[in-house]
Amino acid sequence: MSTLPELSFPAINADWHAHATKRFAGPFVGVNFDRVDVDPVILPYAAIQSGFGLKEFYQNPRLGMASVCWTNEMHDLLSVGHWFYSNVWMRELGCTLKYTDTLPPIVDGARPIQKPEDVDKLVPVDVSGIEKGPTFTELTSGYDFMKNGPLAGFFVPIHWGFCPTAMSAEMVGVDKFMLWTIKQPKLCHKIMDTIVDTSANAAIAIAKRYGFAMMVIGGVLANSDLLSPAKVKEYGVDYHIKLVKKAFKGGAGPQLWYHLCGNHSRDLALWKDLIMSPFTVMHVGYKGKESYPIKEIKEMWGNRATIMSNVDTKLMYRGHPKEVYEVSKQMILDGKDSPRGFVHGCACEVPAYTPSANIYAMVKAAREWGKY
Amino acid sequence: MTINLVIKPEVAAVLKERGIKEDEVKTLIDWAETTKEKFVDSTKNLHWTTKAVGNANLSAVYKPAGTGFELVTAYGFKVMQKGITDYITEDTTDWVYARTNEKVTRITADWEYIGVRRLASALGCKSCPTAYLEEYMATKTIAIAQMLLEKKKGS
Structure with missing residues (x-):
């Protein structure tokens, strides 16, 4: 099979795309159309479904983006494409990424920060450095293909910076970073400042090239399993605010997708102080080990932003369609009337080898219980 | 309208690009100075006001200059x-709110x-x-x- 996306996928059905575009706009313009939209956060799942490998998805962004668009039509999902991974903008700061057949790119080998003195040498990568770096080059090869080709209707320039805490930890090694949050907080803050400034510069570079840049930011490591609420604020919330402020000042946004991955049982209320834009989506993963109840998210966030639901990714991978359907049905019934809009999703990226029948179960529930 | 407002050429160019008329800005600043509906940053000696005008809003940042003011920037928005x-x-x-000195x-x-x-x-x-x-x-x-x-x- 060709790895050139132009040769690998037939043309998208224009009528389907027009309908999906109207549905996707609904939550943001207060005019719900058709039914609740479904976004299982499709990433390498799309490549697997299209006959490619997980590694190819990340190494060939054009192919990855095209496979997401094709899968979106296949499952009647979003009218926009996306492509991202967690360890972004890390190569520019001295990390080496390793591509595997089973995982998104992982930081491999010796970390750039081995000892406390290394922190003093850290300097944020400026916009020009970002533009010349490997991540931006790779990303824009995909974005230019999307913007200028037959998939232009799917194109949204996305900057992602998730998660500033986890990315900072990768610079040192997660165990050491967590220890430093207690014993060497000043070092942690210097690393986080560097990560956030670099990431904001990347958002500005994307906005400079494409006119705007949707921002996807995750609170992945900054959650209740690993940090106290006070530390979540110190290492999570406050840096999200800093990142978005700087990026917005440079022209990024206006779309904001806050993806609070993991368990936020003790800290969710702290995140309400985040920077808001007219296109804010709040996506919360778990309360303890369970999906965070949609009714509670709606109560806290429903008047503030479009909210997104959170089918447990373990259920998506291991569960049966009937279970996914029932969970989806309840989430949709709980969330569909959220005042600023609702999207039905998974708690995080849908696992790459999820049975497609379980994606269909989400969509079927939306068709049958999410009608507007 | 009594205020004396200096608008340097580079600021005038920004106003032109944004479709904002000098008289509109003067009226806005005059209103802000009369009502004290403005924010003041005494560390930078700046004043900032904003007001709904018809179906849009006009904002201006300015500073005292001589017997009047100098415009720093002005911009509009429709939300x-x-x-x-x-x-x-x-x-x-x-910034503090000029009417109450509230932060x-x-x-x-x-x-x-x-x-x-x-x-x-x-x-x-x-x-x-x-x-x-x-x-x-x-x-x-x-x-x-x-x-x-x-x-x-x-x-």
Whole structure:
């Protein structure tokens, strides 16, 4: 099979795309159309479904983006494409990424920060450095293909910076970073400042090239399993605010997708102080080990932003369609009337080898219980 | 209109590009000075006001100069304020509300445009009747959001 996306996928059905575009706009313009939209956060799942490998998805962004668009039509999902991974903008700061057949790119080998003195040498990568770096080059090869080709209707320039805490930890090694949050907080803050400034510069570079840049930011490591609420604020919330402020000042946004991955049982209320834009989506993963109840998210966030639901990714991978359907049905019934809009999703990226029948179960529930 | 307002050529060029008339800015500043509906940053000697004018809002940042003022910048935006949902009092600024000397902080305000209501961050205080959109928010974030809302609403 060709790895050139132009040769690998037939043309998208224009009528389907027009309908999906109207549905996707609904939550943001207060005019719900058709039914609740479904976004299982499709990433390498799309490549697997299209006959490619997980590694190819990340190494060939054009192919990855095209496979997401094709899968979106296949499952009647979003009218926009996306492509991202967690360890972004890390190569520019001295990390080496390793591509595997089973995982998104992982930081491999010796970390750039081995000892406390290394922190003093850290300097944020400026916009020009970002533009010349490997991540931006790779990303824009995909974005230019999307913007200028037959998939232009799917194109949204996305900057992602998730998660500033986890990315900072990768610079040192997660165990050491967590220890430093207690014993060497000043070092942690210097690393986080560097990560956030670099990431904001990347958002500005994307906005400079494409006119705007949707921002996807995750609170992945900054959650209740690993940090106290006070530390979540110190290492999570406050840096999200800093990142978005700087990026917005440079022209990024206006779309904001806050993806609070993991368990936020003790800290969710702290995140309400985040920077808001007219296109804010709040996506919360778990309360303890369970999906965070949609009714509670709606109560806290429903008047503030479009909210997104959170089918447990373990259920998506291991569960049966009937279970996914029932969970989806309840989430949709709980969330569909959220005042600023609702999207039905998974708690995080849908696992790459999820049975497609379980994606269909989400969509079927939306068709049958999410009608507007 | 009694105020004397200096507008340097580079600022005049920005006004022209944004379609803002000098008289509109003078009227706005005159109103701010009369009513004290403005924020003041004494560390930088700056004044900032904003007011709904018809179906849009006009903001101006200016500073005292001689017997009058010098314009630093002016900008407009079309989203209309409908309320304030959150005061993030720990995210402080150097601005104070001139009528009460209350510290200005980040707030989250509810805005309406073409019938759509959404939230966006701004600056304000508990006694300020108006949410102030900073220039970058108004001319970048909100300007693009307005365009996308028009497009999405029409899709």
